[in-house]
Every structure is written in C-alpha cells, then in structure tokens.
Amino acid sequence: MKKLYGVGTGPGNPDLLTLRSVNIIREVDIIFTPNNKGKNMALDTAREFIQDKEVVYLDFPMGEVVKKDYEKAAKIILDRIPEAGKGAFLTIGDPMIYSTFIYLMEELEDQEIHIEISPGIPSFLAGAGEAKVALTTKGDSFILCDEFQEDLLDYGDSLAILKTLRNKEELINTLEENKYDYDYLKKISLEDQRILKNKEEILRDKNYMSLILARKEGKK
Amino acid sequence: MKKLYGVGTGPGNPDLLTLRSVNIIREVDIIFTPNNKGKNMALDTAREFIQDKEVVYLDFPMGEVVKKDYEKAAKIILDRIPEAGKGAFLTIGDPMIYSTFIYLMEELEDQEIHIEISPGIPSFLAGAGEAKVALTTKGDSFILCDEFQEDLLDYGDSLAILKTLRNKEELINTLEENKYDYDYLKKISLEDQRILKNKEEILRDKNYMSLILARKEGKK
Numbered sequence: 468m469k470k471l472y473g474v475g476t477g478p479g480n481p482d483l484l485t486l487r488s489v490n491i492i493r494e495v496d497i498i499f500t501p502n503n504k505g506k507n508m509a510l511d512t513a514r515e516f517i518q519d520k521e522v523v524y525l526d527f528p529m530g531e532v533v534k535k536d537y538e539k540a541a542k543i544i545l546d547r548i549p550e551a552g553k554g555a556f557l558t559i560g561d562p563m564i565y566s567t568f569i570y571l572m573e574e575l576e577d578q579e580i581h582i583e584i585s586p587g588i589p590s591f592l593a594g595a596g597e598a599k600v601a602l603t604t605k606g607d608s609f610i611l612c613d614e615f616q617e618d619l620l621d622y623g624d625s626l627a628i629l630k631t632l633r634n635k636e637e638l639i640n641t642l643e644e645n646k647y648d649y650d651y652l653k654k655i656s657l658e659d660q661r662i663l664k665n666k667e668e669i670l671r672d673k674n675y676m677s678l679i680l681a682r683k684e685g686k687k
Numbered sequence: 688m689k690k691l692y693g694v695g696t697g698p699g700n701p702d703l704l705t706l707r708s709v710n711i712i713r714e715v716d717i718i719f720t721p722n723n724k725g726k727n728m729a730l731d732t733a734r735e736f737i738q739d740k741e742v743v744y745l746d747f748p749m750g751e752v753v754k755k756d757y758e759k760a761a762k763i764i765l766d767r768i769p770e771a772g773k774g775a776f777l778t779i780g781d782p783m784i785y786s787t788f789i790y791l792m793e794e795l796e797d798q799e800i801h802i803e804i805s806p807g808i809p810s811f812l813a814g815a816g817e818a819k820v821a822l823t824t825k826g827d828s829f830i831l832c833d834e835f836q837e838d839l840l841d842y843g844d845s846l847a848i849l850k851t852l853r854n855k856e857e858l859i860n861t862l863e864e865n866k867y868d869y870d871y872l873k874k875i876s877l878e879d880q881r882i883l884k885n886k887e888e889i890l891r892d893k894n895y896m897s898l899i900l901a902r903k904e905g906k907k
Contacts, residue, residue, distance in 0.1 A: 486704055487702040562816065572819060595806075596783055623830075
C-alpha cells in the first residue's frame with residue numbers, strides 16, 4: 468500500500484528536526500508541501516535532506532480554504548505517490564497543531580493509503596526555551612490559542628497566543644491589566660530571531676511569524 | 688564561562704530526539720539527570736549518544752521537592768562542569784513543560800554559568816500524532832493540564848490531561864457528559880505503546896506514564 472508521512476519540520480532551524488523526520492525525508496520517493504507564494508519555510512528547513520528529490524507544490528487558495536480544496540490536494544497526493552511507494556507532506560511546526568495536514572488526513576482516511584505522523588517542535592515550545600520562560604509547572608494549566616479572548620486568562624497560568632497582528636494593542640493591555648508578564652517572539656530559531664519585551668517595540672512590529680507567550684506574574 | 692544545556696529527550700523513542708539535542712549530548716563534557724529509582728527514561732532515550740561519558744545522578748526526594756533540594760542540585764551542576772566546559776541536563780519531554788529543569792534554571796540564573804535550552808517533543812504531541820487526533824485547528828484553543836477541573840471544558844476545544852490516575856473514572860464521566868471524545872495513551876513512542884478508547888480498559892490500566900487526549904465531539 469502507498470504510505471504518506473505528515474512531517475513536522477519545527478520552527479525553522481534545520482537542527483530542530485527530529486532524527487525520525489530526517490530519516491523519513493531521506494527515504495521517501497516524493498515530497499509534498501503547500502504552495503506558499505514566496506518563501507516556503509517547511510521546505511527551506513528540510514532542504515539539505517531533500518536534495519534533488521521531486522517536490523510537488525499543493526495549491527491552497529489565500530483566505531478561506533474549503534473541503535473541495537483539501538479533496539483536490541489529497542487526490543494529487545494519492546496519484547503522485549508511486550505504487551507501494553512513500554511520500555512526505557512537510558509542514559512547519561507540528562502536523563497536529565493548526566496545520567493543513569489535519570484536513571488532508573481526513574480526506575485520505577478512507578483511501579488506499581497508510582498515514583503516519585512524525586511530530587515537530589512547535590514554535591511556541593522552541594520560543595519558551597529561547598526566552599527561558601516556563602510553559603507549565605506542577606498544578607498549572609497552559610493554553611494555546613490563535614484567537615485570544617480575555618476569559619482564557621481565568622484558566623491559563625500561561626498562554627501562547629498566535630496571530631497577534633489583528634488586535635495586538637488590546638491584547639497586551641488585557642495582559643497587563645490581568646497581571647501577566649509577556650514576551651513577543653518572532654522568527655524563532657532562525658538567524659534573525661527576536662524576543663521583545665518592550666511594549667512600544669512590540670506594537671511597532673508587523674511580522675506575521677510572531678507569537679506572544681504570557682505567564683501570570685510571580686509564577687516560576 | 689561554564690555552560691549548561693537543558694535537553695528535552697522527548698517521549699522515549701531515541702529517534703524523536705532533535706538533531707540539536709543529539710549534537711549537544713555528543714559534545715558536552717558531562718551529563719546530569721534526576722536520580723529516578725529504577726528506570727531512567729531520559730537517560731535510556733539518549734544512551735546511544737552518551738556512550739561512556741560521565742553521568743551524574745541528581746537526588747530529588749520522593750514527594751514534595753523544596754527550594755533547598757534545587758539549590759543543592761544546582762550547586763552540584765556548577766561544581767561538576769569543568770572550567771569553560773559544558774554539561775547537559777537531560778529531561779523527558781521538553782525542559783519548559785512540567786520539568787525539574789525550570790527550577791534548576793532559576794537557581795542557576797545569577798551564577799557564573801550560561802544556560803541554553805534544546806527543546807524536546809512532549810508526550811502529548813507525539814501521542815496526538817500516534818492517535819491521529821488534531822490538537823488544534825483554526826479558531827480553537829488547546830489546554831494542557833496536570834490537574835483537571837471541569838471548568839477547563841468551557842475553554843478547551845481539546846485537552847491533554849496528564850496524571851490521570853488519581854480520579855480517572857470521574858474525569859472520564861465528566862468528559863462523556865460534556866460530549867468530548869477521548870483517547871487514553873500510554874508509553875507513547877515506545878515498543879509497548881498502547882492507545883485505548885474503551886472505557887473499561889482505560890479504567891483498569893494503572894500506568895503512571897499515561898495521559899488522556901480529549902476533543903469536543905464533531906471537531907476535526
């Protein structure tokens with residue numbers, strides 16, 4: 468049977484790939500990745516292990532992606548993996564966290580293909596290590612979200628908040644009012660990584676590859 | 688200056704180490720790890736890369752660990768790393784998630800030592816991949832906790848709940864009443880990994896290396 472691996476390439480530095488992911492990328496017949504206009508970070512991260520292997524770019528529309536788009540991409544994957552061969556779909560971070568792979572997997576689950584997942588280091592986790600901020604200690608809860616709402620602060624001793632561009636000022640004010648410390652992280656693990664703590668600097672930044680780690684003041 | 692790496696060894700399978708962690712383990716002068724009575728999973732995971740390097744076991748009391756215990760361990764680390772040398776503290780999962788390393792780091796932050804963190808794949812993340820269950824999709828929130836309370840279900844579209852032994856039956860009943868699907872995962876990534884979905888089987892299991900992944904019914 469054909470086999471597809473969902474491979475998480477981590478936050479962007481090649482040395483944050485797991486040994487398993489490297490082995491998979493080396494051994495598969497064909498590589499799939501979403502067709503990002505411009506830079507393709509998953510592909511860049513894995514480049515040295517892909518070498519001259521065939522890469523198929525899967526198109527997803529900008530803005531809302533619907534079931535039909537995933538069906539189409541799933542069909543391409545199924546068609547392009549050779550008989551009894553193997554393919555890898557590369558995705559930044561981890562395939563089970565805010566990833567296109569979750570939907571592709573759903574489209575493929577009743578097909579004649581075996582699916583396996585090779586986890587990757589999510590950016591918020593690498594970011595916590597770089598900022599030396601604990602995500603969770605005994606008895607704590609940690610919340611990961613891409614749409615912040617103030618109520619989450621009732622339950623999260625710490626939070627990783629993705630997609631902060633939309634309402635960054637309001638978000639930071641809410642964190643301050645509720646006595647949370649915060650770090651703004653961008654391009655984690657890459658050469659031009661930045662960790663910002665100054666509110667004005669954070670508000671000026673417009674990078675979409677950014678996230679905020681927040682933790683209740685006084686917590687370890 | 689001396690240098691200490693906090694290295695996350697992941698859930699237990701050596702091939703889930705990152706390239707960075709492998710390089711660090713190979714290059715340091717000395718390895719530190721908590722002295723677990725019996726099996727030491729962090730050490731077992733990294734064994735083939737440690738080879739005959741010196742390993743120092745740090746004692747932490749069973750039950751409550753207090754500041755004095757961390758101070759003592761931090762002093763041993765500082766003393767045992769050679770001048771201008773490097774050490775690695777190995778911890779299962781990731782150093783920033785429910786780890787002893789968080790407290791050691793605090794004790795060492797004003798000392799003459801440079802600290803760096805090499806992230807690891809947390810067990811809940813590897814487990815989501817093995818169970819093929821999404822942790823988060825667009826607009827969702829994910830909660831990680833080691834002390835479950837029903838209120839968390841108001842905010843978590845999915846949850847990873849560690850330390851389920853204490854009140855497993857009550858926990859599962861609460862998940863069912865609130866219409867959450869759940870998987871019980873144990874020894875993730877190891878040869879004897881199990882993923883249980885049957886309530887009776889889950890209740891019979893007493894493994895402490897287990898966790899529950901829960902996700903709102905009907906969610907992708």
